[in-house]
Amino acid sequence: xxxxxxxxxxxxxxxxxxxxxxxxxxxxxxxxxxxxxxxxxxxxxxxxxxxxxxxxxxxxxxxxxxxxxxxxxxxxxxxxxxxxxxxxxxxxxxxxxxxxxxxxxxxxxxxxxxxxxxxxxxxxxxxxxxxxxxxxxxxxxxxxxxxxxxxxxxxxxxxxxxxxxxxxxxxxxxxxxxxxxxxxxxxxxxxxxxxxxxxxxxxxxxxxxxxxxxxxxxxxxxx
Amino acid sequence: xxxxxxxxxxxxxxxxxxxxxxxxxxxxxxxxxxxxxxxxxxxxxxxxxxxxxxxxxxxxxxxxxxxxxxxxxxxxxxxxxxxxxxxxxxxxxxxxxxxxxxxxxxxxxxxxxxxxxxxxxxxxxxxxxxxxxxxxxxxxxxxxxxxxxxxxxxxxxxxxxxxxxxxxxxxxxxxxxxxxxxxxxxxxxxxxxxxxxxxxxxxxxxxxxxxxxxxxxxxxxxxxxxxxxxxxxxxxxxxxxxxxxxxxxxxxxxxxxxxxxxxxxxxxxxxxxxxxxxxxxxxxxxxxxxxxxxxxxxxxxxxxxxxxxxxxxxxxxxxxxxxxxxxxxxxxxxxxxxxxxxxxxxxxxxxxxxxxxxxxxxxxxxxxxxxxxxxxxx
Ligand SMILES: Nc1ncnc2c1ncn2[C@@H]1O[C@H](COP(=O)(O)OP(=O)(O)O)[C@@H](O)[C@H]1O
Ligand SMILES: [Mg+2]
Numbered sequence: 001x002x003x004x005x006x007x008x009x010x011x012x013x014x015x016x017x018x019x020x021x022x023x024x025x026x027x028x029x030x031x032x033x034x035x036x037x038x039x040x041x042x043x044x045x046x047x048x049x050x051x052x053x054x055x056x057x058x059x060x061x062x063x064x065x066x067x068x069x070x071x072x073x074x075x076x077x078x079x080x081x082x083x084x085x086x087x088x089x090x091x092x093x094x095x096x097x098x099x100x101x102x103x104x105x106x107x108x109x110x111x112x113x114x115x116x117x118x119x120x121x122x123x124x125x126x127x128x129x130x131x132x133x134x135x136x137x138x139x140x141x142x143x144x145x146x147x148x149x150x151x152x153x154x155x156x157x158x159x160x161x162x163x164x165x166x167x168x169x170x171x172x173x174x175x176x177x178x179x180x181x182x183x184x185x186x187x188x189x190x191x192x193x194x195x196x197x198x199x200x201x202x203x204x205x206x207x208x209x210x211x212x213x214x215x216x217x218x219x220x221x222x223x
Numbered sequence: 224x225x226x227x228x229x230x231x232x233x234x235x236x237x238x239x240x241x242x243x244x245x246x247x248x249x250x251x252x253x254x255x256x257x258x259x260x261x262x263x264x265x266x267x268x269x270x271x272x273x274x275x276x277x278x279x280x281x282x283x284x285x286x287x288x289x290x291x292x293x294x295x296x297x298x299x300x301x302x303x304x305x306x307x308x309x310x311x312x313x314x315x316x317x318x319x320x321x322x323x324x325x326x327x328x329x330x331x332x333x334x335x336x337x338x339x340x341x342x343x344x345x346x347x348x349x350x351x352x353x354x355x356x357x358x359x360x361x362x363x364x365x366x367x368x369x370x371x372x373x374x375x376x377x378x379x380x381x382x383x384x385x386x387x388x389x390x391x392x393x394x395x396x397x398x399x400x401x402x403x404x405x406x407x408x409x410x411x412x413x414x415x416x417x418x419x420x421x422x423x424x425x426x427x428x429x430x431x432x433x434x435x436x437x438x439x440x441x442x443x444x445x446x447x448x449x450x451x452x453x454x455x456x457x458x459x460x461x462x463x464x465x466x467x468x469x470x471x472x473x474x475x476x477x478x479x480x481x482x483x484x485x486x487x488x489x490x491x492x493x494x495x496x497x498x499x500x501x502x503x504x505x506x507x508x509x510x511x512x513x514x515x516x517x518x519x520x521x522x523x524x525x526x527x528x529x530x531x532x533x534x535x536x537x538x539x540x541x542x543x544x545x546x547x548x549x550x551x552x553x554x555x556x557x558x559x560x561x562x563x564x565x566x567x568x569x570x571x572x573x574x575x576x577x578x579x580x581x582x583x584x585x586x587x588x589x590x591x592x593x594x595x596x597x598x599x600x601x
Contacts, residue, residue: 118305
């Protein structure tokens, strides 16, 4: 055996090898498995949140359920889905969607509740139809709170994907297992740096889109 | 015209907020709903644009039952202003104003151009157009609220305590602004307030409501002050309603004396002679343009020199032919002479002096009108 490769060497040697463990493939899987749940969760959380605001009685039971889901250990949930969906990305994507829903439902509810009553009333008085009021007034005003929830959901989803490595679907998390298998730390470092960088980039993109989508919030801070 | 015909609102919890209301808000006039908190003012107002539906009775706009009109369509034709302005925090001022034109499908360009005109109309600088609501003061936000309500030129305007949350100075200027706009626009306005002074200042007609949503009296402000229908209305109007009623009595009945002025350039001796022949201790000193400078009592002055440089005593003025008897009385009370100086609307030259005697006569005449002239319900 020759000298052990440096971290950088490990990275370049394993990038784009065309093999299953190639780092670029792992990264691509990681992005899909962490962000697809976020998009799916938003699509679920908005109608659920709307229903909770519309029918107040629904909120407590929904919040309770959502908290229980959030409390379930991810590994256990992955294990359950391994039995259902087998060795496919769905095994990780579905549980992570649950977690993201758990974060986003309260965010949507809080966001909608943050719309001042007099603003809602004046929208009604000006002749907005209910749908238009929702899309032009209530959701835009809820956006800052929802986007804050989205940041939390996205970062925790990126981090949780790696746990999936223990059931064989972990994106960059595979590198931790690899490090343990070959008893050498370089892959683990590459994995950690990769996950942290990915989280930072996604969070940065969300911060920028928050600024672009909600200019009135930024104006308030600097004004 | 907005007509309430036997309108009752009972909420789901059994609260009767409005009880058998019969009322007309005539076209082109300001009708004020006034009464203590919880007497059903907001409920009454919101039944007009169907934000609340009446339990019994009908509300009609120019004879058309509002319940036959689809709510969003109805509301786009009725301006609405509320206490906190209710501006959209996420839209710029110009876009806030253009809201209803936008809903009505005007082109973006046309709606914005019109919004900029309205901004000017309510007395706001064009620089504010691109700002967000929180960057404006409370008074400015209220002006935007009024501009937004006027944007699609609705014939009817509903205003729910629009000026209650701003400080008194700003409130006065917003009230004056509303009266100025109304003089140009002649909207049918229903204005809700709990402030009787505001009601009396703004209303062509004032409807006083009592808790339980019952109409106590509806009348023109002067009639309300001179002939309150009952104890509740009298109490609500407050103690000094006699004095306040004078705001609605013109100064035409005031006899003015032309012989109580003296130019500042006159010698003191001449002033003394003039005072003696006018049989008045007091003379109003005027400048070369006949504008008032103050009062003197020539008998108290040394007999040499002119009135220039003499210490003058404070005075009060009212505009002849425009101000009310109340303003004239107030002007008299601002001077040790007890007299009020009438000035011309243009230039401010002295027209004459209202003495205590002439004020007395005018007050007696005004008092004799109480119970005769203005009908209690009209
Ligand atoms: N949604 C509602 N449900 C039950 N009671 C209400 C509701 N809205 C108002 N009320 C009651 O109706 C009465 C009149 O209310 P409101 O019209 O708001 O009075 P005002 O505007 O004169 O203060 C009050 O007693 C109030 O508590
Ligand atoms: Mg009210």
